[in-house]
Amino acid sequence: MGRRSLLLLLLAFLTPGAATPVPPALRALSSLHLSTSFRSRPAVAMKYSIHYIQQKVDHFGFHTDKTFKQRYLIADKHWKEDGGSILFYTGNEGDIIWFCNNTGFMWDMAEELKAMLVFAEHRYYGESLPFGANSFKDSRHLNFLTTEQALADFAKLIKYLKRTIPGARNQPVIALGGSYGGMLAAWFRMKYPHLVVGALASSAPIWQFENMVPCGVFMKIVTTDFRKSGPNCSESIRRSWDAISRLTEKGTGLHWLSEALHLCTPLTESQDVQRLKDWISETWVNLAMVDYPYESNFLQPLPAWPIKVVCQYLKNPNVSDTWLLQNIFQALNVYYNYSGQARCLNISETATSSLGALGWSYQTCTEMVMPFCSNGIDDMFEPHSWNFKEFSDDCFKQWGVKPRPSWIPTMYGGKNISSHTNIIFSNGELDPWSGGGVTKDITDTLLAIVIPEGAHHLDLRANNAFDPVAVLLARSLEVRHMKQWIKDFYASLRKMH
Amino acid sequence: MGRRSLLLLLLAFLTPGAATPVPPALRALSSLHLSTSFRSRPAVAMKYSIHYIQQKVDHFGFHTDKTFKQRYLIADKHWKEDGGSILFYTGNEGDIIWFCNNTGFMWDMAEELKAMLVFAEHRYYGESLPFGANSFKDSRHLNFLTTEQALADFAKLIKYLKRTIPGARNQPVIALGGSYGGMLAAWFRMKYPHLVVGALASSAPIWQFENMVPCGVFMKIVTTDFRKSGPNCSESIRRSWDAISRLTEKGTGLHWLSEALHLCTPLTESQDVQRLKDWISETWVNLAMVDYPYESNFLQPLPAWPIKVVCQYLKNPNVSDTWLLQNIFQALNVYYNYSGQARCLNISETATSSLGALGWSYQTCTEMVMPFCSNGIDDMFEPHSWNFKEFSDDCFKQWGVKPRPSWIPTMYGGKNISSHTNIIFSNGELDPWSGGGVTKDITDTLLAIVIPEGAHHLDLRANNAFDPVAVLLARSLEVRHMKQWIKDFYASLRKMH
Numbered sequence: 001m002g003r004r005s006l007l008l009l010l011l012a013f014l015t016p017g018a019a020t021p022v023p024p025a026l027r028a029l030s031s032l033h034l035s036t037s038f039r040s041r042p043a044v045a046m047k048y049s050i051h052y053i054q055q056k057v058d059h060f061g062f063h064t065d066k067t068f069k070q071r072y073l074i075a076d077k078h079w080k081e082d083g084g085s086i087l088f089y090t091g092n093e094g095d096i097i098w099f100c101n102n103t104g105f106m107w108d109m110a111e112e113l114k115a116m117l118v119f120a121e122h123r124y125y126g127e128s129l130p131f132g133a134n135s136f137k138d139s140r141h142l143n144f145l146t147t148e149q150a151l152a153d154f155a156k157l158i159k160y161l162k163r164t165i166p167g168a169r170n171q172p173v174i175a176l177g178g179s180y181g182g183m184l185a186a187w188f189r190m191k192y193p194h195l196v197v198g199a200l201a202s203s204a205p206i207w208q209f210e211n212m213v214p215c216g217v218f219m220k221i222v223t224t225d226f227r228k229s230g231p232n233c234s235e236s237i238r239r240s241w242d243a244i245s246r247l248t249e250k251g252t253g254l255h256w257l258s259e260a261l262h263l264c265t266p267l268t269e270s271q272d273v274q275r276l277k278d279w280i281s282e283t284w285v286n287l288a289m290v291d292y293p294y295e296s297n298f299l300q301p302l303p304a305w306p307i308k309v310v311c312q313y314l315k316n317p318n319v320s321d322t323w324l325l326q327n328i329f330q331a332l333n334v335y336y337n338y339s340g341q342a343r344c345l346n347i348s349e350t351a352t353s354s355l356g357a358l359g360w361s362y363q364t365c366t367e368m369v370m371p372f373c374s375n376g377i378d379d380m381f382e383p384h385s386w387n388f389k390e391f392s393d394d395c396f397k398q399w400g401v402k403p404r405p406s407w408i409p410t411m412y413g414g415k416n417i418s419s420h421t422n423i424i425f426s427n428g429e430l431d432p433w434s435g436g437g438v439t440k441d442i443t444d445t446l447l448a449i450v451i452p453e454g455a456h457h458l459d460l461r462a463n464n465a466f467d468p469v470a471v472l473l474a475r476s477l478e479v480r481h482m483k484q485w486i487k488d489f490y491a492s493l494r495k496m497h
Numbered sequence: 498m499g500r501r502s503l504l505l506l507l508l509a510f511l512t513p514g515a516a517t518p519v520p521p522a523l524r525a526l527s528s529l530h531l532s533t534s535f536r537s538r539p540a541v542a543m544k545y546s547i548h549y550i551q552q553k554v555d556h557f558g559f560h561t562d563k564t565f566k567q568r569y570l571i572a573d574k575h576w577k578e579d580g581g582s583i584l585f586y587t588g589n590e591g592d593i594i595w596f597c598n599n600t601g602f603m604w605d606m607a608e609e610l611k612a613m614l615v616f617a618e619h620r621y622y623g624e625s626l627p628f629g630a631n632s633f634k635d636s637r638h639l640n641f642l643t644t645e646q647a648l649a650d651f652a653k654l655i656k657y658l659k660r661t662i663p664g665a666r667n668q669p670v671i672a673l674g675g676s677y678g679g680m681l682a683a684w685f686r687m688k689y690p691h692l693v694v695g696a697l698a699s700s701a702p703i704w705q706f707e708n709m710v711p712c713g714v715f716m717k718i719v720t721t722d723f724r725k726s727g728p729n730c731s732e733s734i735r736r737s738w739d740a741i742s743r744l745t746e747k748g749t750g751l752h753w754l755s756e757a758l759h760l761c762t763p764l765t766e767s768q769d770v771q772r773l774k775d776w777i778s779e780t781w782v783n784l785a786m787v788d789y790p791y792e793s794n795f796l797q798p799l800p801a802w803p804i805k806v807v808c809q810y811l812k813n814p815n816v817s818d819t820w821l822l823q824n825i826f827q828a829l830n831v832y833y834n835y836s837g838q839a840r841c842l843n844i845s846e847t848a849t850s851s852l853g854a855l856g857w858s859y860q861t862c863t864e865m866v867m868p869f870c871s872n873g874i875d876d877m878f879e880p881h882s883w884n885f886k887e888f889s890d891d892c893f894k895q896w897g898v899k900p901r902p903s904w905i906p907t908m909y910g911g912k913n914i915s916s917h918t919n920i921i922f923s924n925g926e927l928d929p930w931s932g933g934g935v936t937k938d939i940t941d942t943l944l945a946i947v948i949p950e951g952a953h954h955l956d957l958r959a960n961n962a963f964d965p966v967a968v969l970l971a972r973s974l975e976v977r978h979m980k981q982w983i984k985d986f987y988a989s990l991r992k993m994h
Contacts, residue, residue, distance in 0.1 A: 046773040060557045062898040141562035146646075155907050160782070160838040191688060194910035366559040410652050413691035418989075420690070421916060492915075495649040 005276060009263040022333045028114040046107055048100060048119070053160055055123070057130045057144050059152035067131040070153055073100050073119040075107070080114035081167030085486050086175050088196065089119040090154055090188055093360045096121035096128075099181070102298060106176060110477055113486065115169070120157055122150050122181075123280030124359040133240040136358050146361060147369055147410070151188050158195050167473040174482055177198030178457030179433065180368075181359075182425075189410050192419045195458040199480055201438075203457040207426075208370045208436025208443035210405040212414055217374035217385045217435030221475020222288040225430050229291075230311025237284060237314065238380040240328050241277060243321035248273045260322070261329045264344035279347040280328070281381055283335050288432050289456040294466035298456075310334045365395035369405040370436070421445040422485055426474055428454025446483070449474045543604055545597060545616070546569040548952045550657055552620070554627045554641050554651035568648055570597050570616040572604070578664030582983050585670050585693065586616040587651055587685055589678030589859045593618035593625075596678070599795060601959020603673060606976055610983065613665070617654055619647050619678075621856040633855050641922040642856060643864055645908070646683050655692050669986035671979055672696040675954030676930065677857075677865075678740040679922075684909050687917045695919030695982040697975055698935075700954040703922075705867045705933025707902040709911060712870035714932030719785040720876040722927050726788075734781060734811065735877040737825050738774060740818035740870045745770045756824045757819070761841035762848025775823070778878055780832050785929050786953040789832040791963035795953075801963060807831045851971040862892035866902040867933070918981055921958035923971055925951025944978070946971045 008297040016120045052069040067071035073096060087106050091099060102121045110117055118288050162169045177185035182204025189199035207213050227234040245323040247253040258266035286299055287307050287385040294304045303309050315419045336345050374381035395403050426449040437476035439448050549566040584603050588596060597616045607614055621642045628630040659666045669836050672693045674682035679701025686696035704710050724731040744750040755763035783796055784804050791801045800806050810827035823986040833842050871878035892900050922935035925948040948966040956972050
């Protein structure tokens, strides 16, 4: 199993559907972590209606006139025709209902902005499949899975809503999204500024592309999170890789390790060792993304500040290999079994079981080519260089397509985006994706907000009693800018009439 | 032959390749108009080199990785690495060498702007055929003929030039184009502002689309040109349609008219009458577009102010039908035989003989859906309403595709483009396309320049002793803005370093 598998999985972590499903209860551990009521659901009742719009499968070609049903959700409880607004969530790589339920910030501010909430599902995810069950069949069916087509869907949907919902026509629309959806929100404002007055791009790594940031920045941030969360924590992880190698060199090592890590399927071949390391690496990456200050259930049910909890088991790197790996198990178990329901840990069911992961894997093999690397010095991972040739060959093997790494920078401007306006880029400093994000103001209308104690798009989550002050400030700043955009919109509307 | 044929031809008049070829000498008239040396070629020697770049056939899909050769021209005689610039002509629907030779303004200002001139050919025109001789075979081969693909070609070409030409990397690029190419220049700045610091969109009817301007505005402007160019001129033309109808009601009428108009192929069926009327209408439209103040050879060799010359034959509308039609012949003959070489007039060889017309016909049947109409009251043409259903059916019959009239406004913002910057829209008041153009400033960086005595993109033509003062002022204003964009670019470059 090559390097690429790890990278694909890494990226798939943006995808909720790609998260490892909670394994069945592991009796021996069930008393360890008693599941409590999670605070991830906001206090605001999330009532939405489900709708569908017919979209062209191909907005950019006329040979096929085929259409498909794109799903979108609407919540208009607080919407006011008079002076209201439309908050438009630019759906990313997963089921839109899941995103809707994890974007409490929009619900929290709906009343203040008199806003209608719209959540648009991204084509090829959730129910919005251009060719139904055949959507992922081959490169011919996948041909219409691009950011450009997705943005065009959003554009058509906004025009449709304005045309068909009485009172919506002369209202300002704001794009919002997180992670890949944050990139889409930013790019949507860049490419369709006539349709949205501004965008909030939360944790959007728009610069995690060719020649824009060092490929090692992502793993470096993951490492920093662990280093700061407990003494010797990152060092323990750094040493674990060689420990795994040494242990599995012996014939009985695979068996021992399978037992020690409570794996559902025992390791049998030497190839399994790399798969195991990849899976463990992904777990640390995931934890860095969801290192939230309160109990949550984003990728998995987790305690508050989960890395701190993990690091309690990783205080001592100077122990025998077997002891170290037993500690690693305890650490992994925080992530995979906080609910106490897991019977064993499953290393093969990470990113491959959901449509979301399939689609995202294709996207990383075409447009969304993000170079990643690690060197084991600035980070706690085994050294892996970024090998585009190998990556490209793997993509061709898997999907029959060749990645075009220079396309996204050509299309969306790379670092040269200063002529655009009204985009807020927010990033949590704990979030590894912040390494590819915009963390400094570009102009006075292209703003960066950095949340020191924030993980992956914490600001988009519902208000929580345990929120650090920084994220409260970030949200209040974001609301202030959105209100200004809305105000400017109405002012220019009045000027026209 | 339905209304659509006329409209297609109308549009094809943007295309040089679509111009009626000069017919062989008509002896009886050869002494009438002695061909003199035309002043259309500017004094500046136009020396360019021809290049090719491999472009993806489909920038927006990965199923096919096929490429084709796009042609472009470079002229770098006046280019300076130090403080220079790149003027990038966004090629439109025809052979790029022809456009290069008809865009003298770029040559005239090259030295002042220390500019490299680049002329990029539009895919599916000239030599830049994605599938060679099969490019127009069917809707599958034509699928990649869209504005989005063309703009993506331009983007890739600019990035390629900056990467490969030493000294070009840190230079400002300005997009320039006329007519459809002017739309592309404006849209290019809107969609790729990271690649061009500004755009000059000359005679670009970016609003000649659904629900943006009255469909009759085009023919109204043509009529005004004729009305102002001689007493009773437009009235004579207005009356000619019924005269043709009356004459051809009689059995011998078709024959008489064929003789009177010196047609190469006699009219034989009643359907031919509509074809004839369409062809004559197109001639008046063409004349309105090329009503230049000096002898020129844009669509045809023509005298200075050709409509004035035409109108000399159309002073008296109160004559018999036969007399009126004989006058119409004299008028047509100005357009088709100024060189004195035409043996007869050919009504079937207008827009169909060139690739350019083929491609443009497809484009009007897909994205570039421009509604036109006439009512015979505000204009001198026979009444024709805009019938989208009929238009669409005809398109499907001809190309197997259905037009999407709302797509261009969705993609490029329609009238709501005020968030963009650094675009100059110039329009000649004589030019019928100015009806769909931007003729008032939108913001202080989205500027309109109106040239009262200008026809179709007169400002892009080479300097001429007979140029009216208004076009000299327009050009000098355009140069001033371009210099400012260049200055701003270098200032921000210095700030970054």
